[in-house]
Amino acid sequence: MVNKIDMSVDLNGLVLNNPVTVASGTFGFGREYGEYIDLNKIGAIAVKGLTLEERQGNPTPRVVETPMGMLNSVGLQNPGVDYFIKEELPYLSSYDTKIIANINGNTIYEYCKLAEKLSNTAVDALELNISCPNVKEGGVAFGRDPDMVYKVTKKVKENTDKYLIVKLSPNVADIKEIGASAESGGANCLSLINTLIGMGIDIEKQKPILARGIGGLSGPAVKPVAVRMVYEVSKAVNIPIIGMGGIMNYQDAVEFFLAGAWTVAVGTANFVNPMVSIEILEGIEEYLKRKGYSSIKALVGQLKF
Amino acid sequence: MKNRCYCKILDNIEIAPSIHKIEMERVDGLGNIKPGQFLHIKCSDALLLRRPISISYAEKDKVGIVVRKAGEGTVSLCNRKKGEILDVLGPLGNGFTVNDGKRVIVIGGGIGTAPLLELVKNLEEKDVTVLVGYKDMPYLVDDFKKYVKVVDVATEDGSVGYKGYVTDLLKAKLENDGADIIYSCGPEVMLKKVQKIAKEYKVKVQLSIEERMACGVGACLVCTCKVKSEDGVKQVRTCKDGPVFWGDEVMLGE
Ligand SMILES: Cc1cc2nc3c(=O)[nH]c(=O)nc-3n(C[C@H](O)[C@H](O)[C@H](O)COP(=O)(O)OP(=O)(O)OC[C@H]3O[C@@H](n4cnc5c(N)ncnc54)[C@H](O)[C@@H]3O)c2cc1C
Ligand SMILES: Cc1cc2nc3c(=O)[nH]c(=O)nc-3n(C[C@H](O)[C@H](O)[C@H](O)COP(=O)(O)O)c2cc1C
Ligand code: FES
Numbered sequence: 001m002v003n004k005i006d007m008s009v010d011l012n013g014l015v016l017n018n019p020v021t022v023a024s025g026t027f028g029f030g031r032e033y034g035e036y037i038d039l040n041k042i043g044a045i046a047v048k049g050l051t052l053e054e055r056q057g058n059p060t061p062r063v064v065e066t067p068m069g070m071l072n073s074v075g076l077q078n079p080g081v082d083y084f085i086k087e088e089l090p091y092l093s094s095y096d097t098k099i100i101a102n103i104n105g106n107t108i109y110e111y112c113k114l115a116e117k118l119s120n121t122a123v124d125a126l127e128l129n130i131s132c133p134n135v136k137e138g139g140v141a142f143g144r145d146p147d148m149v150y151k152v153t154k155k156v157k158e159n160t161d162k163y164l165i166v167k168l169s170p171n172v173a174d175i176k177e178i179g180a181s182a183e184s185g186g187a188n189c190l191s192l193i194n195t196l197i198g199m200g201i202d203i204e205k206q207k208p209i210l211a212r213g214i215g216g217l218s219g220p221a222v223k224p225v226a227v228r229m230v231y232e233v234s235k236a237v238n239i240p241i242i243g244m245g246g247i248m249n250y251q252d253a254v255e256f257f258l259a260g261a262w263t264v265a266v267g268t269a270n271f272v273n274p275m276v277s278i279e280i281l282e283g284i285e286e287y288l289k290r291k292g293y294s295s296i297k298a299l300v301g302q303l304k305f
Numbered sequence: 306m307k308n309r310c311y312c313k314i315l316d317n318i319e320i321a322p323s324i325h326k327i328e329m330e331r332v333d334g335l336g337n338i339k340p341g342q343f344l345h346i347k348c349s350d351a352l353l354l355r356r357p358i359s360i361s362y363a364e365k366d367k368v369g370i371v372v373r374k375a376g377e378g379t380v381s382l383c384n385r386k387k388g389e390i391l392d393v394l395g396p397l398g399n400g401f402t403v404n405d406g407k408r409v410i411v412i413g414g415g416i417g418t419a420p421l422l423e424l425v426k427n428l429e430e431k432d433v434t435v436l437v438g439y440k441d442m443p444y445l446v447d448d449f450k451k452y453v454k455v456v457d458v459a460t461e462d463g464s465v466g467y468k469g470y471v472t473d474l475l476k477a478k479l480e481n482d483g484a485d486i487i488y489s490c491g492p493e494v495m496l497k498k499v500q501k502i503a504k505e506y507k508v509k510v511q512l513s514i515e516e517r518m519a520c521g522v523g524a525c526l527v528c529t530c531k532v533k534s535e536d537g538v539k540q541v542r543t544c545k546d547g548p549v550f551w552g553d554e555v556m557l558g559e
Binding site for chain 2: 025026027028031032033035036037038048056057060061062063064065068069070072074077219220268270271272273274275
């Protein structure tokens with residue numbers, strides 16, 4: 001039996017106290033869940049997707065429950081990057097957790113502007129969201145084309161010294177190829193998956209339930225897809241991976257580590273149980289003890305075939 | 306710190322067709338409760354998301370909710386038995402502002418009458434009129450009568466009380482006696498009428514509105530609604546900034 005487990009993770013330059021983080025868009029700017037858990041205890045917080053200007057997002061209804069999942073079409077509602085830096089970042093910086101700013105542009109220029117604006121702030125890393133299914137321009141359109149992924153990653157990297165994470169969309173034919181493009185563009189790390197595009201229909205009204213028609217599917221329903229993609233991408237690249245998609249408990253998280261994720265992010269599960277990230281962290285620690293590992297690093301990619 | 310609470314069901318009775326009153330233990334974690342606040346309840350293990358349900362009344366050792374069977378979640382909630390444990394987040398939301406004005410009208414429609422009970426309990430020493438409207442069979446009327454003398458009922462089919470919409474009663478009451486403030490909860494069409502009438506008679510009004518939710522605590526932004534503010538129209542969160550809004554600010558169904 002090992003007693004003290006090393007839970008810290010060095011994502012080749014970004015060091016987290018522990019491998020449990022929360023996914024962008026599911027944790028606001030931390031304040032709401034700060035009422036339920038000690039934010040110092042999670043490895044990192046990825047904040048709600050930021051854009052240059054304030055965004056109102058899509059009309060409501062913006063959510064549909066599906067079998068073991070949910071569809072959302074928030075559409076990147078956010079107060080804009082300047083407001084974030086001024087009003088939200090100081091609060092987050094008061095905690096001993098890494099801050100990941102999730103950025104969203106309509107053009108390469110916008111991604112670069114966002115990166116520039118965040119470069120001299122207390123943000124620890126940028127997460128390039130090239131995979132949001134809920135906006136017309138940019139978003140997933142970028143994430144589907146390997147050339148574009150390379151270009152946008154490279155350009156952003158030229159405009160910032162910050163650690164750069166590229167977040168991949170599952171809505172592609174070959175995710176390995178996209179991951180490799182991001183790596184050659186200069187990404188320090190990859191995160192996956194974002195939501196899968198889905199639709200829900202009200203059969204009485206014979207109309208889509210979401211005002212916008214389509215939305216992003218998340219929650220336990222997407223986990224098998226996410227685990228497979230993390231596994232595939234981890235074989236195709238040499239940079240670390242943050243795995244996410246349907247993680248509800250420590251067992252789910254362990255699947256991701258075995259598949260090759262260095263760190264995990266909890267998303268939709270927060271909505272069900274605000275304390276879930278801490279419970280997952282404790283569960284992972286116990287699992288490592290039980291299995292005789294002395295560190296979380298030792299578990300990564302240990303899948304036996 | 307706030308916590309997820311586990312509350313034992315003390316009682317569950319059908320008070321009208323498809324309407325259940327469920328009483329649960331008031332565990333310490335629930336803390337203070339303001340009228341108009343809601344609980345976010347895990348209705349069944351088979352469903353992922355919680356469902357928002359208003360607190361209908363709160364006593365020292367118990368909390369009551371009134372639930373209408375609307376779909377899978379509320380049906381399984383209504384099927385939960387005495388002695389079972391409910392997984393609850395709350396109290397959530399902002400609740401009604403109760404210190405404004407002496408002459409008060411409280412107007413509810415259908416299941417929207419539920420949260421108004423705790424409100425009425427908190428309006429002692431004021432001159433309160435309760436107006437409640439239902440499609441056919443009324444419920445909670447006797448509960449309101451415990452706290453206020455005047456409880457006027459309207460039903461759409463005329464089976465009990467005034468035949469027609471409860472908003473007709475509101476108009477008549479304002480025409481005859483006026484009011485300092487109106488509080489309302491009910492279906493959107495009704496709230497729209499209440500909003501319009503309140504404006505016509507220049508009476509302040511607070512409306513409790515509904516929007517589909519996921520987190521219930523203000524983190525996911527799926528539940529937004531529009532309010533007018535000094536710098537234009539703003540999207541705010543129904544769960545955290547509401548569900549109660551001032552009638553001259555909130556934009557319904559726009
Ligand atoms: C602040 C607030 C307080 C509420 N208080 C009460 C109450 O005291 N008693 C009561 O019976 N009902 C109340 N409701 C409505 C109740 O939340 C919905 O009827 C319920 O969520 C429907 O879920 P379902 O699974 O039964 O139905 P389904 O139609 O199967 O639900 C599918 C999805 O739609 C959402 N949804 C459907 N209708 C509504 C609605 N009207 N409002 C919000 N979300 C909806 C559900 O949450 C779920 O995500 C309240 C709603 C809000 C927002
Ligand atoms: C309501 C909601 C909003 C989201 N907003 C963003 C966002 O702004 N930026 C982003 O990169 N991902 C966003 N996501 C995707 C999540 O970060 C995550 O990748 C996805 O939900 C899968 O994880 P989960 O199944 O654990 O939720 C959002 C997801 C949800 C459910
Ligand atoms: S339901 Fe998540 S912000 Fe309101």
